Amino acid sequence: MKSSYMAAVIGGACAGSEIAFGLAELGLEVIVFEQNPLPYGKIEDGLPIWHEKLQLREKKNIDSKLSHPNIHYVPSCRLGKHVTLDMLRNELGIPLVVLATGAWRDRALKIPGIDQVTDDSFLYQNPLVYWFNHQHEPNFSGKRYDIQPGAVVVGGGLASIDVAKICMFELTKQAAAKHGVTCDLLHMEHHGIFSELERHGLKYEEMGIEPARIVYRKRVIDMPLVPMPVNPDADKLAKAEKVRAKIVDNCRRKYGFEVMELHSPTSVEVVDGGIRTLNLAVNQFENGKLSATGETKSLPCTQVISSIGSIPEPIEGIPMSGELYDTENMFTGELVTDRGVFCVGNAITGRGNIKDSMKNAQRLSNVMTANMQQTEVDYEKIFKFQAEKAKASVEKMYEYLDTLSAPTIEQRESISNFVTTLQKARNYQGDFAAWRDQILATR
Ligand SMILES: Cc1cc2nc3c(=O)[nH]c(=O)nc-3n(C[C@H](O)[C@H](O)[C@H](O)COP(=O)(O)OP(=O)(O)OC[C@H]3O[C@@H](n4cnc5c(N)ncnc54)[C@H](O)[C@@H]3O)c2cc1C
Structure with a gap:
């Protein structure tokens, strides 16, 4: 019927x-x-x-x-x-x-200063990943991006880890190219950037790579990296927290990016249309609740990539x-x-x-x-x-x-x-x- x-x-x-x-x-x-x-x-x-x-x-x-x-x-x-x-x-x-x-649609990062940026010092995750995936196609006519040393990735989900990895692969590629070396993406992903440089006789510590940083407002163990039921029991939550910490730790060791947990972006300082500083509020997690400590930090940087979710x-x-x-x-x-x-x-x-x-x-x-x-x-x-x-x-x-x-x-x-x-x-x-x-x- x-x-x-x-x-x-x-x-x-x-x-x-x-x-x-x-x-x-x-x-x-x-x-x-x-x-x-x-x-x-x-x-x-x-x-x-x-x-x-x-x-x-x-x-x-x-x-x-x-x-x-x-x-x-x-x-x-x-x-x-x-x-x-x-x-x-x-x-x-x-x-x-x-x-x-x-x-x-990338969720908008609404902090003062962002709307004064006129160059690629501020980017969103979706167009960045699109470029990364398609840049090698002979007929690619989309927008191209350059990853800047010490790029900051704002976010804490799966996508922000991918973006931080993309940054590290690009920065490693740029640094190795100065030594006439072409990096292999799959080797970098499977074995890490340190191994890729080593097999070409290069040492990470001598390359002057300024690592990318993830800035996340909560703790690493809160990162939404595994699907979770609504209201999980204590056991499931504890296991999930362990898994999240392990995933992030593995990634840091393989790819060299840093993670600043418990920091929220509050504004950017912009000169000539480009970001120069990201201002942050320091948070704390007490009695199951996230709150601001009142402390602030200024992070010099020339690129901020927002990866705070797609809607x-x-x-x-x-x-x-x-x-x-x-x-x-x-x-x-x-x-x-x-x-x-x-x-x-x-x-x-x-x-x-x-x-x-x-x-x-x-x-x-x-x-x-x-x-x-x-x-x-x-x-x-x-x-x-x-x-x-x-x-x-x-x-x-x-x-x-x-x-x-x-x-x-x-x-x-x-x-x-x-x-x-x-x-x-x-x-x-x-x-x-x-x-x-x-x-x-x-x-
Ligand atoms: C970086 C990253 C992060 C992820 N995070 C999560 C996560 O947090 N949770 C989760 O469950 N999964 C996540 N995933 C997994 C994955 O995205 C989804 O599970 C799955 O791909 C969603 O499939 P979908 O078909 O709903 O959406 P999509 O794969 O986005 O497919 C939507 C399709 O609809 C088409 N479309 C869009 N608008 C229109 C329109 N107006 N008219 C006609 N066609 C249209 C698009 O072109 C596309 O082909 C993530 C994946 C990646 C790569």
Whole structure:
């Protein structure tokens, strides 16, 4: 019966492909609208390229899901620009729309002085990682960046560790190049920068590298580096704190960056459009509470990179509650204003969240428990966690469809025609694998 329904999924990456596949397996015809030619989202543009094996695996996973015969892919089609929610819901009558658009807007670092910066002494994490991942492509035409000695990374999550690593790899590369040495990124990532320099007969201590620094407002043991259930018990929390400390310690020893915990940026001093000093407030953690000590510090630096989180981009027609889409319930992700519009993946919270009562909670909690053993940042488990979370939502969507009457033949035809017209305008011939190969060949 439900095979006569159609659904639209916006965004075809980790969460979008999972949901589209789950719905397609239930017999629905699913249209996936993706703003980019290829649907790899954070896997391609947020996960640094040294995770090449994981990237390849996750991309293959997405490819195989989107190749499902019930899935109709529409590339280079952005919700809010080429199609609107109103068009999909009211003009075409698509009963189920799923937003799997991720979190691509850097949360703004709002400190005095930042708006006086006119050069690249102030950067955000998302464009920086995009440049780092794509800079080597022959046809790359995006913005290029130079990492400055002693760059400061503001933040404390997974991404800030990646950014600090990127800084150290770039600074090592720059210093080694002065000795005629070309560094190998994968060697630096796997064995550390000290080992990379040593195998070229260079000594870190003699290179004059001014290390990057992470500035984090809480303690290292509070860094959100592993997915955690809401209100974890004392045992889980203690284990998580141990894991966080180990991850950060491993990274410091391998990559040489420093971490200033319990410091909050308060302002920057800017000269001629460029940062010269970052001012900090020193915090303390007492009786489970974070507070300012009243002490302040001034850190001379010429580059600040903000990595304080990514949030969903506002889309016309989607109500927001603060930084997030306004959903009735964080787990099901259904919008407050529109029954039949659900959010999944990073579009809902920007990070992992779970409601214990869900039927699939056990499966999800197994994935989270597995995270408690790690000593390295483990993206594979995080992707799996997101995919499991998305899968769990399919059930809820299916229940919702039960409450509707089936669409008419005319409605189905008009949706099909609409999709075919969009695909033709983009030269998409209906074969996802052929399209992917064609796009990759142009890079
Ligand atoms: C640095 C880093 C930090 C991470 N931190 C976390 C974390 O804290 N918590 C966590 O759970 N996971 C985290 N992850 C893991 C990972 O990002 C997510 O689990 C997973 O990639 C999210 O998948 P997604 O499909 O929701 O979003 P994305 O991978 O971002 O995919 C969204 C897709 O939607 C498309 N899209 C966006 N807007 C539109 C539009 N308007 N119209 C059409 N298409 C659109 C995009 O192009 C993209 O393909 C992190 C990953 C990295 C690399």
